Amino acid sequence: IFGGDIRIKGDVVASADLHIDGRVEGDVSCTSLVQGESGEIVGAVKAESARLAGTVRGTISVRE
Numbered sequence: 001i002f003g004g005d006i007r008i009k010g011d012v013v014a015s016a017d018l019h020i021d022g023r024v025e026g027d028v029s030c031t032s033l034v035q036g037e038s039g040e041i042v043g044a045v046k047a048e049s050a051r052l053a054g055t056v057r058g059t060i061s062v063r064e
Contacts, residue, residue, distance in 0.1 A: 004036075029045075048063050
């Protein structure tokens with residue numbers, strides 16, 4: 001879980017589920033992604049499943 005006060009610069013790769021409420025400047029790759037309304041991703045998203053409620057500035061590649 002990345003809370004709303006978390007800012008990350010760089011790619012995030014996880015073999016587990018991720019929940020992002022903060023800001024990520026880089027690509028995100030994981031099994032399952034949940035993005036809260038305050039979440040912001042600047043980069044590509046790759047996941048098996050995703051629930052996106054925030055902002056994504058980049059490409060999204062998701063199975064579900």
